[in-house]
Amino acid sequence: MKKFNLTLVLLFLFLGLSNFAQQGPPTFNKIKVSGKIVDKTSNQPLEYATIALKNIKNPKAVSGGITNGKGEFEADVIPGEYDITIEFISFKPLEIKGKNITEKTSLGTIRLEDDASQLDEVIVRAEKSSVEIKLDKKVYNVGQDMMVKGGTVSDVLDNVPSVSVDTEGNVSLRGSDNIRILIDGRPSYAVNIAEALRQLPADAVDKVEIITNPSARYDAEGGSGIINIVLKKGKNQGFNGTIIASTGIPETYGLSGNVNYKTEKLNYFTNAGYNHRTNEGGGKTNSEYFNEDGSIKNFLDEDRETERTRDGFNGRAGVEWTVAPNTYWTNAINYEKNTGEDNDLVNYNNYDASHNFTGSTYRLNTGETGSENTSFTSNLIKNFNDKGHKLTVDASISRNTDDNQSIITGSDNYNNTLNNQVQKQGQLQADYVLPIGEGSQFEAGYKGNFGDLNNEYYVLDDQDPPVKIKDLSNTLEYKEIINALYTQYGFKKNKFSYLFGLRWEDTNVEVNLLETNEYNTKKYNNFFPSAFISYEISDQSNFTTSYSKRLTRPRGRFMNPAVNYSSNVNIFQGNPDLDPSLTDKFDIGYIKRWEKVTFNTSAYFEDTKDVFSFVRSPTGDEVNGIPVIKSQPINLGKEQKFGFEFTLNYTPFKIWKINSNFNLYNVKTTGEHSYTDNNDELVVQNLDNQATSWFARINSKLTLPYKIDWQLNATYNGEQKTAQGKNLGQFGMNTAFSKDVMKEKGTIAFNISDIFNTRIMRSYTYLENQTSYGEMQFRKRQFNLSFTYRFNKPKNDREKNAQPKKPQDDNNGDFPG
Incomplete structure (x- = not known):
C-alpha cells in the first residue's frame, strides 16, 4: 500500500529513539501526550493505529506509539513544537502541523476517514496474529486458520492454545474439563455440549477467547476457566x-x-x-x-x-x-x-x-x-x-x-x-x-x-x-x-x-x-x-x-x-x-x-x-x-x-x-x-x-x-x-x-x-x-x-x-x- 507501511514507521520510531537515547539524559522532564483514534463513520475505536511525533527543531527527537483495544494512546515527549502524524491501514493519514506542547496534553478524539483509493490498491493485506496473547486472556482469530475450513467448532477449539478436544468431542482447558463454554458471551446449556459444538460450522466463528482466571464480571461458573466463542458479524460499509x-x-x-x-x-x-x-x-x-x-x-x-x-x-x-x-x-x-x-x-x-x-x-x-x-x-x-x-x-x-x-x-x-x-x-x-x-x-x-x-x-x-x-x-x-x-x-x-x-x-x-x-x-x-x-x-x-x-x-x-x-x-x-x-x-x-x-x-x-x-x-x-x-x-x-x-x-x-x-x-x-x-x-x-x-x-x-x-x-x-x-x-x-x-x-x-x-x-x-x-x-x-x-x-x-x-x-x- 502506497501511504502506509507499519514496518517502516516502527523502524523509524526505533532508530529515532535510539539516536535520542545516545545523546544522554535530557536536561528537563518529559511530558505526556494522549488521545483516542476512532473511525469517523462508525465512531468505533481503531486498534493498532500509529502515532508519530517529530520535533521540528530537533528531528532526532522522535516519539510515538500504537493504540490499544480502546483506540487510546500515550506518548512521552520533551517540551517543544511537533509535527504529528496518525495513520491506520485503509484510512487517510492525518497530520497536525506545528503543535506546541509545553505541558501535559490531550489531543482528544481524532477521527480518521476511509480512503477508498487505498482499499482498491491493497495488495499485501495486514494480518493480526492467529493467536493474540493478552494479560487476562488469549484470543484466537479463526479467519486465518486454513485447518478448520469446512470443519466444525470442535475443530476450531482443537487448534486453540491451552485447549484440547478428545476423540469423543469433550473439551478441556489446561487438562481440565471443569470449564464454562459461552457463545457470544452467553452460556450454552446443551445436554450434550460436545455434540452441539460438532454441529456448528467453523465458518460461523470469528474468534475464540480463552480466559483462565476470570474477574468478578464473569459468571462464577467454570472452575478452570471460560471459553467464549464469538460469532461473525460483518462491519464493512x-x-x-x-x-x-x-x-x-x-x-x-x-x-x-x-x-x-x-x-x-x-x-x-x-x-x-x-x-x-x-x-x-x-x-x-x-x-x-x-x-x-x-x-x-x-x-x-x-x-x-x-x-x-x-x-x-x-x-x-x-x-x-x-x-x-x-x-x-x-x-x-x-x-x-x-x-x-x-x-x-x-x-x-x-x-x-x-x-x-x-x-x-x-x-x-x-x-x-x-x-x-x-x-x-x-x-x-x-x-x-x-x-x-x-x-x-x-x-x-x-x-x-x-x-x-x-x-x-x-x-x-x-x-x-x-x-x-x-x-x-x-x-x-x-x-x-x-x-x-x-x-x-x-x-x-x-x-x-x-x-x-x-x-x-x-x-x-x-x-x-x-x-x-x-x-x-x-x-x-x-x-x-x-x-x-x-x-x-x-x-x-x-x-x-x-x-x-x-x-x-x-x-x-x-x-x-x-x-x-x-x-x-x-x-x-x-x-x-x-x-x-x-x-x-x-x-x-x-x-x-x-x-x-x-x-x-x-x-x-x-x-x-x-x-x-x-x-x-x-x-x-x-x-x-x-x-x-x-x-x-x-x-x-x-x-x-x-x-x-x-x-x-x-x-x-x-x-x-x-x-x-x-x-x-x-x-x-x-x-x-x-x-x-x-x-x-x-x-x-x-x-x-x-x-x-x-x-x-x-x-x-x-x-x-x-x-x-x-x-x-x-x-x-x-x-x-x-x-x-x-x-x-x-x-x-x-x-x-x-x-x-x-x-x-x-x-x-x-x-x-x-x-x-x-x-x-x-x-x-x-x-x-x-x-x-x-x-x-x-x-x-x-x-x-x-x-x-x-x-x-x-x-x-x-x-x-x-x-x-x-x-x-x-x-x-x-x-x-x-x-x-x-x-x-x-x-x-x-x-x-x-x-x-x-x-x-x-x-x-x-x-x-x-x-x-x-x-x-x-x-x-x-x-x-
Missing part, C-alpha cells in the same frame, strides 16, 4: 459478504454464506449454512476377568464400528441500529436444525481361561437424531462519553428440542430406546462502567439466568408388547434460577495496576425424577472474590498475579440419567444428585514482547472441593457370565492441581509464523466411593490418586512460492495416571494448503485432519476382578476441500479492528490505565 462451499472424504459437503449491508445508521447482517457430515470411527475393549482367588476366569473382546451422519442448517439474521452517535441497539434471531443417523455395531468374542474361543454375539444400535434450536438476543450499548462511561443491557430467550430414538438388536435380545428433551432458557444482564479520574474505573452489574429442562428417556425390552425397563428409564425435570450481582474497581498507580472485585450468586435448582418420584431442591448462595495485580516492567513486558474463587455446577451428561446402552456390559449413566464444586484459583504470569517474538508464561494452582470424577463400578449384574460395569460421575472429595504453561509466538520472517503452547501439570485427588450394588452389597472404592501429565501443540504457517499458504500443526497429550488405571499418550497432526485466486476475491483451501490416523484415545482400567484395555476413535482421518468467494469485501482484517466490542469484550478483567 455498503453491501458485502462471503460464500463458502466445501466437500470432503468421508462424505462431507456444505454451503454457507454471510451477507451484511451497512449504512450510516443501520447494519443488517445475516449468515446461513447447510452441511452434511459423515464421521466414521471405531474402538475396542479387551477385558480379562479373574476369580476370587486371583486366577484367570475368562476373556471378552469387544470390537466397535461407528458411523454417524448429520444434516444441519443454521441461520442468523439481525440488525444493529445506531440510535444516536453514542447509542447502539442490536437484535438478532438464531435458528438451527439438525437431523442424523447413528450406526453402532459391537461384536463380542468370548474366550475361556486358556484364551480358547468359545463363541460370539453382536449388538447393533441404529438410531435417528433430531434437534431444533431457536433464540432471540438483544443488546443495547449506551456510551455517556468517549472516556468509557457506559451502560450495556443484554437479554436473550431460547428454546431447544432434542430427540433421539434408537433400536438395539442383538444375538439374543431387542431393545428400543427413546430420549426426548425440551429446554427453555432466558437471560437478562446489565453492566455499568464509570471511569473515575485518570486510570481508575468502577463497574457494577446484574445477571439473571432462568432455565427449564424436561428430559424423557426410556428403554423398552423385547417382550410383546414392549415394556419399559424401569431401572434404565426415567424422566428428568431440571429447573434453575440464578441471580447474580457484582462490583469491581480498578486503578493504576505508577507502574502497578489493580483490579479488585466481588460477585454474589444465589442459586435455586430443582432436580426431579418423575418416574421414581424423587424430588430434590438445591439452594445455595456464595460470594466470589477476585483480585488482579499487574506490574509494568517496561513497554514490552508485564508481570501479573491473580486470584479468583470459582464454582462448577453439574450439567449436561453429568446429570442426565439416560443410559448409554449401546454396550450391555459397559454402560454410562449420569448422576442427577451431583453437588456443585468450589475452586480457589491462583495464577502468576509474565509476558514479554520482542520484535519477532511474544512469550507468555504462567504458573497456576487450583484447589477444588467436591470435584466431579468418573468412576467405573461393577453393578453386580452379569450378561452371559460377564460382569456389567457402569461408569458414572460422582462428587469425589478434593483435588489439587499445580501447573506450568507457556505460549510462544515467533515470526522469523514475514512469510513464516510459528506459535506453540506447552502445559505441564500435576493433579492430586483424594476421596472414596461407596455404593450398594444390585445384590445389596456395600462396595467401597478408594480413589486416591496423584498423576503428572503434559500437553504440547505447535503450529506453523508458511507462505510458499506462488503465494501458496501452508499450515501444519501437531498436538501431543501425554500419558496420565488415573485412580482406576491410566490414559495413554495421544498424537495427532493436521495440515492445510491455501491459495488466493480471482484477484484475491476467492480462496481455495485443502486440509487433512489427523494425517496419520493416530487420534485414538487409549486407556487401561484396573478393577478388583477385571483388567481392561480400551481404544476409542470418534473420527478417522478426513480430507476436505473448500472454496471461498468474497464480494465487495477486501481480504483484510480491518473489519475486526473497526467493529464495536460486545459488552463481554470490554474491559473484562483488563487493567485500567
Whole structure:
C-alpha cells in the first residue's frame, strides 16, 4: 500500500529513539501526550493505529506509539513544537502541523476517514496474529486458520492454545474439563455440549477467547476457566459478504454464506449454512476377568464400528441500529436444525481361561437424531462519553428440542430406546462502567439466568408388547434460577495496576425424577472474590498475579440419567444428585514482547472441593457370565492441581509464523466411593490418586512460492495416571494448503485432519476382578476441500479492528490505565 507501511514507521520510531537515547539524559522532564483514534463513520475505536511525533527543531527527537483495544494512546515527549502524524491501514493519514506542547496534553478524539483509493490498491493485506496473547486472556482469530475450513467448532477449539478436544468431542482447558463454554458471551446449556459444538460450522466463528482466571464480571461458573466463542458479524460499509462451499472424504459437503449491508445508521447482517457430515470411527475393549482367588476366569473382546451422519442448517439474521452517535441497539434471531443417523455395531468374542474361543454375539444400535434450536438476543450499548462511561443491557430467550430414538438388536435380545428433551432458557444482564479520574474505573452489574429442562428417556425390552425397563428409564425435570450481582474497581498507580472485585450468586435448582418420584431442591448462595495485580516492567513486558474463587455446577451428561446402552456390559449413566464444586484459583504470569517474538508464561494452582470424577463400578449384574460395569460421575472429595504453561509466538520472517503452547501439570485427588450394588452389597472404592501429565501443540504457517499458504500443526497429550488405571499418550497432526485466486476475491483451501490416523484415545482400567484395555476413535482421518468467494469485501482484517466490542469484550478483567 502506497501511504502506509507499519514496518517502516516502527523502524523509524526505533532508530529515532535510539539516536535520542545516545545523546544522554535530557536536561528537563518529559511530558505526556494522549488521545483516542476512532473511525469517523462508525465512531468505533481503531486498534493498532500509529502515532508519530517529530520535533521540528530537533528531528532526532522522535516519539510515538500504537493504540490499544480502546483506540487510546500515550506518548512521552520533551517540551517543544511537533509535527504529528496518525495513520491506520485503509484510512487517510492525518497530520497536525506545528503543535506546541509545553505541558501535559490531550489531543482528544481524532477521527480518521476511509480512503477508498487505498482499499482498491491493497495488495499485501495486514494480518493480526492467529493467536493474540493478552494479560487476562488469549484470543484466537479463526479467519486465518486454513485447518478448520469446512470443519466444525470442535475443530476450531482443537487448534486453540491451552485447549484440547478428545476423540469423543469433550473439551478441556489446561487438562481440565471443569470449564464454562459461552457463545457470544452467553452460556450454552446443551445436554450434550460436545455434540452441539460438532454441529456448528467453523465458518460461523470469528474468534475464540480463552480466559483462565476470570474477574468478578464473569459468571462464577467454570472452575478452570471460560471459553467464549464469538460469532461473525460483518462491519464493512455498503453491501458485502462471503460464500463458502466445501466437500470432503468421508462424505462431507456444505454451503454457507454471510451477507451484511451497512449504512450510516443501520447494519443488517445475516449468515446461513447447510452441511452434511459423515464421521466414521471405531474402538475396542479387551477385558480379562479373574476369580476370587486371583486366577484367570475368562476373556471378552469387544470390537466397535461407528458411523454417524448429520444434516444441519443454521441461520442468523439481525440488525444493529445506531440510535444516536453514542447509542447502539442490536437484535438478532438464531435458528438451527439438525437431523442424523447413528450406526453402532459391537461384536463380542468370548474366550475361556486358556484364551480358547468359545463363541460370539453382536449388538447393533441404529438410531435417528433430531434437534431444533431457536433464540432471540438483544443488546443495547449506551456510551455517556468517549472516556468509557457506559451502560450495556443484554437479554436473550431460547428454546431447544432434542430427540433421539434408537433400536438395539442383538444375538439374543431387542431393545428400543427413546430420549426426548425440551429446554427453555432466558437471560437478562446489565453492566455499568464509570471511569473515575485518570486510570481508575468502577463497574457494577446484574445477571439473571432462568432455565427449564424436561428430559424423557426410556428403554423398552423385547417382550410383546414392549415394556419399559424401569431401572434404565426415567424422566428428568431440571429447573434453575440464578441471580447474580457484582462490583469491581480498578486503578493504576505508577507502574502497578489493580483490579479488585466481588460477585454474589444465589442459586435455586430443582432436580426431579418423575418416574421414581424423587424430588430434590438445591439452594445455595456464595460470594466470589477476585483480585488482579499487574506490574509494568517496561513497554514490552508485564508481570501479573491473580486470584479468583470459582464454582462448577453439574450439567449436561453429568446429570442426565439416560443410559448409554449401546454396550450391555459397559454402560454410562449420569448422576442427577451431583453437588456443585468450589475452586480457589491462583495464577502468576509474565509476558514479554520482542520484535519477532511474544512469550507468555504462567504458573497456576487450583484447589477444588467436591470435584466431579468418573468412576467405573461393577453393578453386580452379569450378561452371559460377564460382569456389567457402569461408569458414572460422582462428587469425589478434593483435588489439587499445580501447573506450568507457556505460549510462544515467533515470526522469523514475514512469510513464516510459528506459535506453540506447552502445559505441564500435576493433579492430586483424594476421596472414596461407596455404593450398594444390585445384590445389596456395600462396595467401597478408594480413589486416591496423584498423576503428572503434559500437553504440547505447535503450529506453523508458511507462505510458499506462488503465494501458496501452508499450515501444519501437531498436538501431543501425554500419558496420565488415573485412580482406576491410566490414559495413554495421544498424537495427532493436521495440515492445510491455501491459495488466493480471482484477484484475491476467492480462496481455495485443502486440509487433512489427523494425517496419520493416530487420534485414538487409549486407556487401561484396573478393577478388583477385571483388567481392561480400551481404544476409542470418534473420527478417522478426513480430507476436505473448500472454496471461498468474497464480494465487495477486501481480504483484510480491518473489519475486526473497526467493529464495536460486545459488552463481554470490554474491559473484562483488563487493567485500567
